[in-house]
Amino acid sequence: MPVVTLAGVLTVSTVNVNGLRAAAKKGFVEWLAATRADVICLQETRAEPEQLAPEVLEPAGWHTVLAPSSAKGRAGVAIYSRAEPEAVRIGFGSAEFDESGRYAEIDLPGLVVASLYLPSGDVGTPRQDEKERFMKEFRAYLEDLRGRAAAAGREVLVCGDWNIAHQQIDLKNWKSNQKEAGFLPEERAWLTEIFESGYEDVVRNLHPEGPGPYSWWSYRGKAFDNDSGWRIDYLVSSPDLASRCTDAYVERAESYDQRWSDHAPVTAVFDR
Amino acid sequence: MPVVTLAGVLTVSTVNVNGLRAAAKKGFVEWLAATRADVICLQETRAEPEQLAPEVLEPAGWHTVLAPSSAKGRAGVAIYSRAEPEAVRIGFGSAEFDESGRYAEIDLPGLVVASLYLPSGDVGTPRQDEKERFMKEFRAYLEDLRGRAAAAGREVLVCGDWNIAHQQIDLKNWKSNQKEAGFLPEERAWLTEIFESGYEDVVRNLHPEGPGPYSWWSYRGKAFDNDSGWRIDYLVSSPDLASRCTDAYVERAESYDQRWSDHAPVTAVFDR
């Protein structure tokens, strides 16, 4: 294991990069070089492998999995792992979504790690219907995954941009957003179901008090400077792994111009 | 007449701005404030009036005429004049092209000034057919214009991006461009006809020797730094006005990053 990681622990980060090409030019590469994470899940890569610079596509010391969307420039997830995956799977068995660059998972010893990019949705448009279809299908998949992983002696960690703030403490302006995609009652209830079904929100576990920590701030207006954010990026794990989480935090940039995405990395540390 | 202009002369500039909004941010506003021109013809404004900042739409001391295309973000011509026009006309009586933001003219005392943006064309595509249709219709209009203007006691000056280099001395790499739109034999012959029909190329009149002066350099490659340009922006005038032209030049930027368009202003000075 490379010396830069921490012995005895597993560190996992997830971040929606909002275009990996743009992020790479603005600081992602430096962040990648400095991080001590063992596994990194990316969302919204919005690139084909051929469009990526070598230091992004094949950074030294990392194994990379890319799952681009069949629609150019849209969605796309990736997983970077210092250890070589025992298996790689793209999609979750959905005819509609497996080519959409929204889900990939890898097997590591005793663990399945997934990168998820749930559709954003947009109330009153076909995007919201798409989000609902995805939620329904993915909910069933999570149940399936739990059983399969347990049978194989693996914990589960689904990291990504879930595009839903769960509770009032998960976004700054909850009152004005009750009818907006990302904080609809049915979306929140869907997350509640998942968290009551035996999956855990490891950041909230360690930070039961809000507000935040937020992981996304719109580029519009002064959202970042006002900390007018949303917590929509989660690391969702099976219970035993959750119980081994010793640290969890958002790597919020110090200033607006140090950002390389509208999301910040969310990182959790687990005892091995 | 404003003090910044030159007494006893009429100065006219023409420039393809390649997006007036972008140009305004990069230096067009400063150029406008500094110019001594009395009339300015713009092409490729690519904006609706509402999209323009006040200092561009209604600069102090200028009367402005905007002729946007009905296709958003495409083409568009404009005329800025320090004197109030006696009349304004958009289009040249063409069913196909009058809404396409490619022609506008104003009457000034003793003079008709027009801003023309001829289609660029692209060999082997419908764009080239469009260019040919435009050329045919516009050729007839020029004949008509000559007669009408003369009857009204006005000279004619048609300024703009004609998207055709006339002779070998009008582009750096004429050999490799003989089959490219903008230097096709039939396009060159069309310009020759116009110049032999009693319209004059005032810049070439004063600068019979080439190469150039070029007025456009592709953004691709190192065209500007290598002065690999084309002379496709012309001030085309009736003979009496042409005989009064005392100066004519291209305002080439000093360096690549001082440009605010891929074209440079072409300016001519006439004794009044």
Next chain:
DNA sequence: CATGTGAAG
């Protein structure tokens, strides 16, 4: 307000 695409130049 920002990232991509695609047409156009």
Next chain:
DNA sequence: CTTCGCATG
């Protein structure tokens, strides 16, 4: 290589 429109976020 650049502008702009549009879709998406």
